[in-house]
Amino acid sequence: MYPKRISAIKFEVLSPQEMRRMSVAKLNNPETYDDDGFPVEGGLMDTRLGVIDPGLKCKTCGGKYGECPGHFGHIELAAPVIHVGYAKIIARLLSGTCRECGRILMKDDRRDKFIREIERLKALGQSYEDVLKEIFRITKAAKKCPHCGAEQLEIKFEKPTSFYEVIDPETKEEQKLTPKDVRERLEKIPNDDLPAFGLDPKSVRPEWFVLTVLPVPPVTVRPSIILETGQRSEDDLTHKLVDIIRINQRFLENRDTGAPQQILEDLWELLQYHITTYFDNEVSGIPPARHRSGRPLKTLAQRLKGKDGRFRGSLSGKRVNFSARTVISPDPCISICEVGVPEEVAKELSVPIFVTPNNLDFAREFLRRRESPKASYVIRPDGKRIRVIDSNREEIAEKLEPGWVVERELMDGDVVLFNRQPSLHRMSIMAHYVRVLPYKTFRLNPAVCPPYNADFDGDEMNLHVPQSLEAQAEAKILMAVQEHVLSPRFGGPIIGGIHDHITGLYLLTRGEKKFSKEEAMDFLRAVDLSEIPAKEEYTGKEIFSFILPKISIRFKAEICQGCAVCKEEKCENDAFVVIEDGKLLKGTIDEKAVGAFKGIVIDEIMRKFGAAVTRKFIDDMTKLAIRVITRLGFTIGIDDEDIPKEAVQQIEETISEAEKRAEELIKAYREGNLEPMPGRSVEETLEMRIMQELGKARDRAGKIAGRYLGMDNSAVIMAVSGARGSMLNLTQMAACIGQQSVRGERLTRGYAYTHRTTSHFKPMDLGAKAKGFVRSSYKSGLSPIEFFFHAAGGREGLVDTAVRTSQSGYLQRRMINALQDLKVEYDGTVREQTSGVIVQFKYGEDGVDPMKSFRGKALDVKRIVKEVMGVKE
Amino acid sequence: MVFKGGRSMKVSLQDHVLVPKHEILKEEEVEELLKLLRVSKEQLPKIKASDPIVKEIGAKPGDVVKITRKSLTAGVSIFYRLVVE
Ligand SMILES: [Mg+2]
Ligand SMILES: [Zn+2]
Numbered sequence: 020m021y022p023k024r025i026s027a028i029k030f031e032v033l034s035p036q037e038m039r040r041m042s043v044a045k046l047n048n049p050e051t052y053d054d055d056g057f058p059v060e061g062g063l064m065d066t067r068l069g070v071i072d073p074g075l076k077c078k079t080c081g082g083k084y085g086e087c088p089g090h091f092g093h094i095e096l097a098a099p100v101i102h103v104g105y106a107k108i109i110a111r112l113l114s115g116t117c118r119e120c121g122r123i124l125m126k127d128d129r130r131d132k133f134i135r136e137i138e139r140l141k142a143l144g145q146s147y148e149d150v151l152k153e154i155f156r157i158t159k160a161a162k163k164c165p166h167c168g169a170e171q172l173e174i175k176f177e178k179p180t181s182f183y184e185v186i187d188p189e190t191k192e193e194q195k196l197t198p199k200d201v202r203e204r205l206e207k208i209p210n211d212d213l214p215a216f217g218l219d220p221k222s223v224r225p226e227w228f229v230l231t232v233l234p235v236p237p238v239t240v241r242p243s244i245i246l247e248t249g250q251r252s253e254d255d256l257t258h259k260l261v262d263i264i265r266i267n268q269r270f271l272e273n274r275d276t277g278a279p280q281q282i283l284e285d286l287w288e289l290l291q292y293h294i295t296t297y298f299d300n301e302v303s304g305i306p307p308a309r310h311r312s313g314r315p316l317k318t319l320a321q322r323l324k325g326k327d328g329r330f331r332g333s334l335s336g337k338r339v340n341f342s343a344r345t346v347i348s349p350d351p352c353i354s355i356c357e358v359g360v361p362e363e364v365a366k367e368l369s370v371p372i373f374v375t376p377n378n379l380d381f382a383r384e385f386l387r388r389r390e391s392p393k394a395s396y397v398i399r400p401d402g403k404r405i406r407v408i409d410s411n412r413e414e415i416a417e418k419l420e421p422g423w424v425v426e427r428e429l430m431d432g433d434v435v436l437f438n439r440q441p442s443l444h445r446m447s448i449m450a451h452y453v454r455v456l457p458y459k460t461f462r463l464n465p466a467v468c469p470p471y472n473a474d475f476d477g478d479e480m481n482l483h484v485p486q487s488l489e490a491q492a493e494a495k496i497l498m499a500v501q502e503h504v505l506s507p508r509f510g511g512p513i514i515g516g517i518h519d520h521i522t523g524l525y526l527l528t529r530g531e532k533k534f535s536k537e538e539a540m541d542f543l544r545a546v547d548l549s550e551i552p553a554k555e556e557y558t559g560k561e562i563f564s565f566i567l568p569k570i571s572i573r574f575k576a577e578i579c580q581g582c583a584v585c586k587e588e589k590c591e592n593d594a595f596v597v598i599e600d601g602k603l604l605k606g607t608i609d610e611k612a613v614g615a616f617k618g619i620v621i622d623e624i625m626r627k628f629g630a631a632v633t634r635k636f637i638d639d640m641t642k643l644a645i646r647v648i649t650r651l652g653f654t655i656g657i658d659d660e661d662i663p664k665e666a667v668q669q670i671e672e673t674i675s676e677a678e679k680r681a682e683e684l685i686k687a688y689r690e691g692n693l694e695p696m697p698g699r700s701v702e703e704t705l706e707m708r709i710m711q712e713l714g715k716a717r718d719r720a721g722k723i724a725g726r727y728l729g730m731d732n733s734a735v736i737m738a739v740s741g742a743r744g745s746m747l748n749l750t751q752m753a754a755c756i757g758q759q760s761v762r763g764e765r766l767t768r769g770y771a772y773t774h775r776t777t778s779h780f781k782p783m784d785l786g787a788k789a790k791g792f793v794r795s796s797y798k799s800g801l802s803p804i805e806f807f808f809h810a811a812g813g814r815e816g817l818v819d820t821a822v823r824t825s826q827s828g829y830l831q832r833r834m835i836n837a838l839q840d841l842k843v844e845y846d847g848t849v850r851e852q853t854s855g856v857i858v859q860f861k862y863g864e865d866g867v868d869p870m871k872s873f874r875g876k877a878l879d880v881k882r883i884v885k886e887v888m889g890v891k892e
Numbered sequence: 893m894v895f896k897g898g899r900s901m902k903v904s905l906q907d908h909v910l911v912p913k914h915e916i917l918k919e920e921e922v923e924e925l926l927k928l929l930r931v932s933k934e935q936l937p938k939i940k941a942s943d944p945i946v947k948e949i950g951a952k953p954g955d956v957v958k959i960t961r962k963s964l965t966a967g968v969s970i971f972y973r974l975v976v977e
């Protein structure tokens with residue numbers, strides 16, 4: 020059989036005749052099961068609608084449970100009822116047509132002009148909603164029918180399903196239109212007028228918007244469940260349908276016995292309520308129907324809508340087999356391309372072995388094994404799946420032949436996909452090789468945290484096992500971690516050293532430190548090296564060079580102070596890195612060399628030696644760095660931010676001076692002597708200059724603190740090497756937190772009345788203290804007022820991130836939906852997949868893969884020249 | 893543009909720095925382009941016949957316009973559009 024292609028989908032409205040035609044049973048009994056527990060004839064569980072009990076057979080098709088797909092039934096409504104979903108268009112039709120003759124309230128030529136406009140827009144595939152609105156506006160305003168001359172009354176639509184006619188425009192007296200009245204009016208509208216309301220007469224008649232028959236979905240759509248107590252619990256839809264049938268029958272009985280009009284009207288209202296909530300239980304204007312427990316019922320619309328609805332919950336995203344999810348934790352001892360999988364998970368997940376003459380013995384081995392990794396199932400060529408247990412292992416192993424499939428447990432070396440949400444870029448799902456390990460968490464090398472944006476504060480990740488050989492090959496070739504060291508976002512490495520890796524290598528390579536043979540061996544123990552020149556002493560730079568591939572490169576390190584003229588090799592700060600032929604000659608290895616996002620060395624290795632060598636370098640580099648930092652020792656404590664008395668004194672003075680200068684500025688402003696800056700008001704000028712002064716003061720305080728902390732301070736080492744934290748963080752801890760701001764301005768409150776931020780200040784106080792300048796440090800602690808200002812400033816950041824994530828998430832979804840069918844073809848053009856329409860004649864106009872670009876540039880001319888001309892510049 | 897005295901001044905859109913170069917492709921060139929890209933005319937990007945630049949160069953529906961743009965990434969980039977109603 021060839022797969023069929025859907026060329027179009029057309030939506031129509033069901034007519035009463037069609038509902039009856041597709042129905043196999045007319046239902047009129049509110050009971051579901053009789054005393055013996057059998058479905059009642061004419062009830063909602065009628066066996067003609069299909070069966071959900073394993074013992075019963077369907078009366079319509081004879082199928083058992085699982086065979087019969089279920090069949091629709093119907094309820095003949097005692098009185099017509101408005102369909103909520105169509106209430107709005109009913110309102111449009113009632114207002115737009117004559118109450119006497121049913122014609123559109125518009126002359127024919129005008130109507131035809133509008134219809135032509137709608138056709139034109141339809142053909143262009145554009146929205147014609149605006150035309151419909153215009154027609155509605157015109158017809159609603161008509162006072163007299165242009166066809167029969169009848170006076171028109173205003174129609175009022177009250178949500179969700181009520182319609183009124185204003186009989187007297189003076190007194191605003193209203194008369195209710197019953198669904199029956201509404202239906203009669205809709206019946207009168209001629210087919211020729213329908214296109215003007217956006218309806219196609221070939222598929223819709225407007226009176227069908229008022230229900231006289233209600234289709235009842237098959238029982239398979241609303242199966243009941245048996246509770247542990249043995250009690251039957253019905254689906255919410257069944258509950259709702261029971262209500263509908265009950266009221267419907269009561270209405271019939273009352274009408275037949277000639278009950279008063281009022282009672283009938285109340286029952287009619289009730290029927291309308293039940294049918295409305297049957298379609299949508301979240302309609303505004305009416306209370307939702309509730310379960311006995313008080314829980315709102317989940318009716319038709321609720322099944323489709325929202326995150327767990329049919330579309331977002333079952334179709335766009337669904338739960339899958341061969342997957343696992345658990346907490347992640349770090350393991351620097353495994354490779355970046357591996358993932359540690361708990362034994363429990365490995366036992367549960369399986370990989371198929373497709374048995375051929377060549378792997379028959381290999382497959383048999385798993386069948387005979389009694390401990391993991393062992394075979395868990397075999398599938399015979401006839402599709403029969405047999406569970407492998409200790410008692411049948413040998414027997415199955417004997418029978419095994421080519422064509423069978425053996426499902427074995429996950430084991431070391433299997434390829435799996437590893438994922439962390441939110442999956443915002445392609446590096447959010449990468450292929451890793453399995454390492455089965457004890458304990459209950461997934462283990463990953465900390466160097467792959469940046470692409471996943473993962474940390475270990477409780478993050479969980481997902482793992483998927485590709486089942487076909489094609490999928491496995493694709494994962495290995497296209498999705499492997501080492502293929503994603505360079506990011507297509509900025510053309511630089513996204514996988515590289517973080518935190519301790521950077522600190523470790525900084526400690527190792529800074530200056531001319533010497534290490535004994537023993538120390539060197541200990542550092543390099545975890546690294547796979549075949550040969551090391553025999554020496555009594557090694558410098559840190561030599562040790563690092565052992566793991567370095569043969570690259571040549573020169574660059575300024577992260578610790579570079581940015582001297583006016585770089586002294587390059589002669590930098591007294593050891594901040595200029597020179598690597599020649601894989602030997603680190605000068606400079607310190609830090610974030611700029613091996614960090615994720617910046618790592619120039621990683622970048623260079625990737626371009627020169629490719630993915631495999633880069634992977635090995637990152638593995639070795641992280642292992643070396645971790646061993647160095649553990650052996651040398653590295654720690655920070657609260658007293659790392661202690662500064663001597665004289666430093667505190669100097670900082671105090673600096674800040675006091677700045678505050679005084681701010682006061683002077685305010686004085687000048689008050690006396691009218693402040694010169695405004697170009698394009699600014701005097702007030703703005705004052706604010707800017709005060710901010711400037713206070714900002715400068717904090718920087719100066721930070722400099723003082725930094726001077727006294729010194730380069731041996733652990734926190735300073737982390738900040739300058741780029742491992743973690745910044746000098747600003749240190750300044751705020753040791754010296755001064757500085758100005759707090761909201762929307763880039765000093766804190767301000769109460770222009771109209773109070774003129775001050777809090778009651779601790781005089782009105783109109785513009786001084787530093789009164790408007791959110793925090794002169795304390797985190798170490799010394801904040802005063803209550805400072806603390807309040809700090810909270811106000813900190814809150815802005817929190818609000819910003821909350822707003823940004825939701826906005827960018829929505830943008831991301833829209834982008835994915837808009838771009839999902841675009842593909843870069845082999846000829847470099849970008850085309851839409853189904854229509855073949857060209858979007859770009861050359862991808863990105865230059866045809867360059869951004870991942871293979873050099874930090875966004877198509878080529879790095881300097882590097883090419885250097886390579887061709889020889890290393891020396 | 894028509895001035896008070898009835899004098900008119902022709903403004904060429906092509907002279908503006910922000911308007912890239914547009915030219916009508918010859919019949920053979922169109923053939924060649926479509927063959928190279930292995931597409932039908934309808935699969936090319938479109939431009940409206942009412943577009944001022946299309947009117948200026950006198951392209952008619954069915955013509956293919958070649959647009960030569962300055963590009964940030966590639967220096968010069970070439971684009972083609974089919975003129976439609
Ligand atoms: Mg986290
Ligand atoms: Zn059936």
Ligand SMILES: [Zn+2]
Pocket residue numbers: 117118119120121122164165166167168169
């Ligand atoms: Zn009329």
Ligand SMILES: [Zn+2]
Pocket residue numbers: 575579580581582585586587590592594595
């Ligand atoms: Zn320098």
